[in-house]
Amino acid sequence: MSAPRTRLGYDGVVAVMPVTIPYARYSTRSAHWWLGRALGELIRGSGLAKAAVDGVCVSSFTLGPDTAVGLMQHLGMSPRWLDHIPMGGASGVVALRRASRAVQAGDAEVIACIAGDTNHVDSFRNTVSQFSRFAQDAVYPYGAGGPNASFALLTDHYMKQYGATREDFGKLCVAQRENALRNPHALMKKPLTLAQYIDARPITDPIHLFDCVMPCAGAEGFLVMTEERARAMKLPFVRIGSTIERHNAFPDDPIQFRGGWAMDRDALYEHAAVAPADVDFVETYDDYPVINMLQFEDLGFCAKGEAPAFVREHDFTIAGSFPFNTSGGQLSVGQAGAAGGYLGMVQAMRQLTDSAGATQIEGARVGLVSGFGMINYDRGLCSGAAILERGQA
């Protein structure tokens, strides 16, 4: 057998121009409106001509019956490179991964990565009831019309196996809310105390109200282009140190207690030539607090089973010992469908280009963005992570 091939670096490719279309709890608009606005912001904000964007990468749950193709006619785009990534919470990382290679190879010059969804008063119900075949056959008939029960089961298992308590989850949620109060885009505007977290009404034991994200409408986006172009256009940029993705990892685990990151994290850090200790802040995919603990462990910040102790040791606010989900995360900002998979990505780009406003971490140089998505049956199937680095000194 030949030696494993070396992965190419991401030299010469950068990400720029994080944009957020402010979220709304409910919207009467369609997904096309939200995605169109994100693309408009990217074009206006960067100063590019519309035709100069020759690649588009789209993620959305509510775009149906259209796909990225129909959206291109809707938006009057003629890209030479188009991707549609239906990977939920892993979409942001995967979009960056796909787009950066396409730009590096010259298949496209400028790729707009956009994710967005609308939220009608009844659209969350419709989305979950048509989510996947395995969910239709083996989850919905059990009353679990949505991810709450699936996450409740793995939370229950994690708590019993590793001794995590509701207070531990609460500490993360409270810290994220504190971060969110500095983020004008966050839908949650009121402080959250640990007592409020603990006393909240049960939804699906042991999941209580503040363990659940609030579905909403919104969109996020960013551009991927050559460093040369970003410099010429004087756009603040971030470099891509390394990325990983994995799907359907550990299928023989009887219940999910780890994600695909555990398979790929060594490659992630090696490729970026950084260690977990070098990371200045972490943006995880936080649809439920237990998934944050899985990410702390599987991304190497602590050993398997030690996340509860890790949580007890650290301060997760912006000025804390482990700045984490500095936008407030989905738990406090809201979950705008597939845009939830972009939330950490755009926030990390802001941190590394000194445009994070009141959520800015002083002198952040290296950030880790992690994605997780698609409870197809009993577990999240897609995982991904990216290490981003400050572009300009």
Place this chain on the structure above:
Amino acid sequence: MTDPLVKPKKKNPVERTRLPTRPPAPRSRAAQGLTRAAAEGVFEMQTCGDCGALQYPPREVCHQCLSERLVWKDADPRGTLIATTVLRHSNDLYFRERLPWKVGTVKMAAGPSVVAHVHEDCAEGGAVRLALKLDRSGQAVLHALPEKDTPNMNDAPQLRESTCDPKFRRVLVSDGKSAMGLAVARAMLDAGANAVFLGDPTSWKTVKAFDALVASDPRVQPVELDVTDTDSVDRLAASIGGKVEILVNTAAYLRDGGILGRKDVILARDAFEVNVLGMMRLAQAFGPGMGFRAADGSNNAVAWVNILSIHALAALPARGAWSASMAAALSAAQTLRAEFAGAGVRVMNVFPGPIDEEWEQLTPPPKLAPAAVAKAIVQGLQGGLEDVYVGDIAEELRTRLRENHKAVERELGQ
């Protein structure tokens, strides 16, 4: 431990009746393999014919070796309950009305992990046995049950949603004067039915066993009912239609005789009049009321039982006219099943072999005692089955039909 079911109180007539809702019904075609097993009360899982891997949820190809040779096979139902949750909120109307609801993850000894309804007597971390049952949509679901039976376990509300237990329910036996009707009535009383309406098609005729049964138990109420007479059926439905929670159609007409050897269709017409049109009359009179009460408390209307014959599946030419009526009755029952599906009333078809009664006098043994068929009916209702094959002859004929139905035709014709 499950609290024993409390005998339902008399209903306040001005109270609104809760209308039936259904748990989510859509399934892939592959998943209907589970439904077939649940309908007959067996535990089967999709298994690879090449590498032997067992898989869940059902797929189109083997998740191990990608073979398309997938078969449904008996599987080990044992497992460990590794996680549980109690739903206290649901966006689904059916579950919303039945909260709290316990579900869990079971790691099967045979391999995969499954999400299942969890019986209240199951302890997290402990051993459980899985059962496939039909839910109120008529689709298969997995229930995690205690490893060994526990007291009153069938009374648990979640499990009762998948069964049609006669306990505390009111049963109409359409012909209570036949040996089969009497046996069914006795079995229902033994199973804890609240009332048995005992149909009497021949009030001018005295049948001692009928009178004795009526006298023996205050729960038995004789009612006049002739399934060949639309007025009679309608009159009874107007009187007790709102109280029937299980209907067992025991009205039957069995005579010898084929088709070519006769110059008239009188025999056939009589058989169809009772066995097919009788069922339809009952359905038109009692069906809508049962559907309306299909979610009405712990003694909701749950089941419609047709006693057919294994010869509904393969004609016995010596009784050709009767066989044709059985096949027609089976077809009508399939339509009823579809028409009752919206309400969630189960249609259970019973397929016995020859029964030890007067019209089978010349049939050689083995013959089934009516009490044995009645027992199978009660067990079928308690298990929530849809198809019940009773006795060795029925089982054997069914196996032979699966192997070579052409051979069965030739052999039954001899």
